[in-house]
Amino acid sequence: MGFLTVRDEDPQPGRRAVLTRALGLTAAAGLGAAAAIGAAAGPAAATAKTASTRASQADWRFCTKCYGLFFRGYPTDGACPAGGGHDAAGYNFNVPHDVPETPTAQHNWRFCTKCYGMFFWGYPDNGRCPAGNAHAAAGYDFVLPHDIAATSKSQRNWRFCPKCYGLYFYGYPTNGRCPAGNAHGMAGYDFVLPFL
Numbered sequence: 001m002g003f004l005t006v007r008d009e010d011p012q013p014g015r016r017a018v019l020t021r022a023l024g025l026t027a028a029a030g031l032g033a034a035a036a037i038g039a040a041a042g043p044a045a046a047t048a049k050t051a052s053t054r055a056s057q058a059d060w061r062f063c064t065k066c067y068g069l070f071f072r073g074y075p076t077d078g079a080c081p082a083g084g085g086h087d088a089a090g091y092n093f094n095v096p097h098d099v100p101e102t103p104t105a106q107h108n109w110r111f112c113t114k115c116y117g118m119f120f121w122g123y124p125d126n127g128r129c130p131a132g133n134a135h136a137a138a139g140y141d142f143v144l145p146h147d148i149a150a151t152s153k154s155q156r157n158w159r160f161c162p163k164c165y166g167l168y169f170y171g172y173p174t175n176g177r178c179p180a181g182n183a184h185g186m187a188g189y190d191f192v193l194p195f196l
């Protein structure tokens with residue numbers, strides 16, 4: 001959807017984020033052989049599944065109050081459009097980042113340092129943040145699989161909100177709370193997020 005140049009920004013690691021990365025590295029080391037085989041097979045083998053084992057970040061969670069996806073790897077839980085911090089429930093999503101974009105995986109999804117939500121950074125403006133004004137990007141360039149079959153380790157129905165640019169779960173009869181007012185809107189791809 002957009003072609004902005006990726007900017008270099010500090011990931012602002014927190015205590016839980018550091019722990020998550022440490023665990024991620026351990027897991028990646030264990031999968032080293034499989035990853036090496038994938039690499040040897042060439043670019044055609046670089047499927048979203050292979051990529052997610054190479055570079056992904058866990059601790060992304062569903063918020064029961066706004067239905068958004070937010071990073072729970074810090075001691076606090078950001079700013080929720082429904083008030084206070086986000087409240088986590090459900091799966092522990094393990095989101096691929098810094099891997100090539102494909103016809104079924106979209107990059108330019110970023111962490112917002114103000115609300116801790118996941119938002120789309122591919123437009124000139126950056127939507128609406130529950131902490132005020134637009135979202136502010138930092139850290140990894142997340143690459144979200146979309147329009148593929150869900151498995152026992154992934155969940156579909158995650159959508160882009162054209163009002164706030166956030167990613168939220170569209171699988172309930174209502175659509176949570178949008179920082180731009182009322183419920184989230186829905187547009188674009190059907191994202192399928194892997195979880196642990």
Ligand SMILES: [Zn+2]
Pocket residue numbers: 063064065066067068079080081082085086087
């Ligand atoms: Zn929330």
Ligand SMILES: [Zn+2]
Pocket residue numbers: 112113114115116117128129130131134135136
């Ligand atoms: Zn934000």
Ligand SMILES: [Zn+2]
Pocket residue numbers: 161162163164165166177178179180183184185
């Ligand atoms: Zn929204």
